[in-house]
Amino acid sequence: MKIPSSTGTWSGPHVDGPLPGPGSATLLARQDRRESRARAYPRHLPIAIQEASGSFVRDVDNNVFIDFLAGAGVLVLGHNHPALVRAVTKQLGRLTHGLDFPTREKDAFTEATLSMLPPGLRDRMKVHFCGPTGANAVEAAVKLCKTATGRGDIVSFQGAFHGSTHGAMAITGLVAQKQPVAGGMPGVHFFPYSYCSRCPLDLSPHTCAVNCAGYLEHALQDANGGIPLPAAVVLELVQGEGGIVPARPEFVRRIRELTRQLGVPLVVDEVQTGCGRTGTWYAFEQYGIEPDVIVASKALSGIGTPVAVIIYDRELDVWEPGAHTGTFRGNQLAFAAGAELVRIVRRDNLLEQVRARGDQLARALAKLSDCPWVRDVRGRGLMWGIELADPESGTPATDLALAVQSHALHHGLIVELGGRNDSVVRLMPPLNVSADVLDTAVAILGDAIEACAPQPHAK
Ligand code: PMP
Numbered sequence: 279m280k281i282p283s284s285t286g287t288w289s290g291p292h293v294d295g296p297l298p299g300p301g302s303a304t305l306l307a308r309q310d311r312r313e314s315r316a317r318a319y320p321r322h323l324p325i326a327i328q329e330a331s332g333s334f335v336r337d338v339d340n341n342v343f344i345d346f347l348a349g350a351g352v353l354v355l356g357h358n359h360p361a362l363v364r365a366v367t368k369q370l371g372r373l374t375h376g377l378d379f380p381t382r383e384k385d386a387f388t389e390a391t392l393s394m395l396p397p398g399l400r401d402r403m404k405v406h407f408c409g410p411t412g413a414n415a416v417e418a419a420v421k422l423c424k425t426a427t428g429r430g431d432i433v434s435f436q437g438a439f440h441g442s443t444h445g446a447m448a449i450t451g452l453v454a455q456k457q458p459v460a461g462g463m464p465g466v467h468f469f470p471y472s473y474c475s476r477c478p479l480d481l482s483p484h485t486c487a488v489n490c491a492g493y494l495e496h497a498l499q500d501a502n503g504g505i506p507l508p509a510a511v512v513l514e515l516v517q518g519e520g521g522i523v524p525a526r527p528e529f530v531r532r533i534r535e536l537t538r539q540l541g542v543p544l545v546v547d548e549v550q551t552g553c554g555r556t557g558t559w560y561a562f563e564q565y566g567i568e569p570d571v572i573v574a575s576k577a578l579s580g581i582g583t584p585v586a587v588i589i590y591d592r593e594l595d596v597w598e599p600g601a602h603t604g605t606f607r608g609n610q611l612a613f614a615a616g617a618e619l620v621r622i623v624r625r626d627n628l629l630e631q632v633r634a635r636g637d638q639l640a641r642a643l644a645k646l647s648d649c650p651w652v653r654d655v656r657g658r659g660l661m662w663g664i665e666l667a668d669p670e671s672g673t674p675a676t677d678l679a680l681a682v683q684s685h686a687l688h689h690g691l692i693v694e695l696g697g698r699n700d701s702v703v704r705l706m707p708p709l710n711v712s713a714d715v716l717d718t719a720v721a722i723l724g725d726a727i728e729a730c731a732p733q734p735h736a737k
C-alpha cells in the first residue's frame with residue numbers, strides 16, 4: 279500500500295520489531311516521569327507519534343499504522359486533509375482567537391452548522407458556542423435545561439458517557455471514574471438503556487416490549503416514583519464509550535414521546551455520533567425524532583482544532599448574557615476548517631460513502647462472529663464494536679480484548695477498547711477511509727482475534 283504524506287510516500291501498514299520501538303520507549307518513559315498518572319491511550323497503545331496522513335500514522339520509529347482511533351472520532355477526513363490544512367493555514371495570521379465576537383469565519387461556520395440540520399429544525403434552533411470540549415457543551419446543555427425549566431433533576435442512562443468534568447461525569451455511567459470523586463452533582467437518575475446483548479432487565483429483544491422504555495415511562499409518571507419531573511433527559515443514540523451500543527428505534531421514539539408529553543427537554547449527545555459518523559449528519563435523523571438540544575463537538579472542525587456547541591430550540595433561550603462563558607469559544611481556525619468540512623461533505627457525497635463503507639464493514643465483521651468469543655458485532659455507519667465474552671459464562675473478556683488490541687497494534691492497526699470492562703473492540707475509521715484500507719484493517723483484526731481467542735479445549 280502506498281501512502282502519500284507531506285514527507286514522501288510511506289509503505290504500510292508495517293511494524294518492524296517489538297513495540298514500543300526505541301524512539302517511542304524514550305518518549306514514553308519521559309512522559310511517565312513528568313505527566314499525570316491519569317493519561318490513558320499510550321498505556322495500551324505504547325507508541326509516540328511522529329506524523330500522520332489520511333488513515334495512517336507513523337511513529338517515531340518509522341512504524342506505520344492504520345489509525346481506526348482517528349483522534350477519538352475527531353478526524354473524520356483523516357489526518358491532515360489537504361483542504362482543511364489549507365483552510366487553517368489561510369486563517370493563521372489573519373485572526374485566530376475571537377472570544378464570542380462575530381466574525382465572517384464564525385458566521386460561515388454557524389451557517390454551515392445550521393444548514394446541516396433537517397429542514398424542520400433549521401429555523402427553530404439557535405447555537406451557543408461553548409468552551410471547546412464535548413464535556414463543556416454537555417455542562418452547557420444541562421445548565422440551559424435547568425434554567426429554562428426551573429427544575430434540578432436529570433435523567434441519564436446506564437452505560438452513558440458524557441465527559442470528565444464534574445457535571446458531565448455525574449451523568450456518566452462509568453463508575454470507576456466517579457467512585458474516587460466524592461460529592462458529585464445531585465439529582466441524577468440512571469435508567470436502563472436498550473443494551474440488548476446484556477439486557478439490564480434480563481429480557482430478550484425478540485420477545486420484550488421494549489420494557490426499558492416502559493420502565494422510564496412508568497417511573498416518571500408514577501406519583502410515588504420518587505423522581506421529581508426532571509429538567510432534561512440526556513441520551514446518546516449510539517453509546518460510544520459504553521461499547522458502541524445503538525439504541526433501539528422504538529426505545530428512542532418512546533422516550534421522545536414521553537419527554538414531549540411531560541414537557542421535559544430531550545438532549546441528544548451527538549459528540550461522538552455527530553458529523554456523519556453513523557451515516558447521517560446526526561444520528562437522531564435515523565430515529566425519526568426531533569430533539570430539543572443537540573450537543574456536538576469532536577469532529578465539527580474535522581482537523582482537531584477544538585470547538586463545541588449546543589444547538590437548541592429557541593424556546594429554551596432564556597439565558598441571561600454571560601450565562602455560559604469561556605475564554606476559548608472563538609477558535610477561528612476551527613470555524614474556518616469546520617465550514618470547509620461541510621463543503622467537502624456535500625461536494626463528495628461523504629454521507630453516502632459512509633453508508634456504503636459501513637455496509638462493507640458490517641459484512642466483513644459479521645464473519646468474525648464465527649469465533650465463539652465474539653458475543654456481538656454492532657454499529658452504525660463507521661462506528662462499530664466487537665464485544666468479546668467468555669462463550670460459556672458470558673463474562674466480559676477484558677484480557678482477550680487487550681490481547682487483540684495489542685496483536686492488532688503489532689500488525690499495524692490502532693483500535694480502541696470500550697464498553698463494560700473494556701471488552702469491546704471499537705472501530706472508528708476516518709469517514710473517507712478507502713475500501714482497501716477497510717479490508718486490510720478487518721483482516722488484521724480477524725487474525726488478532728483468531729490468534730488470541732482461547733481454543734475451546736484449551737480455555
Ligand atoms: N459525550 C460523548 C458521547 C463522548 O463520546 C465524549 C468523549 N468521548 C464526550 C461527551 C466528552 O467530550 P470531550 O472529551 O471533548 O470532553
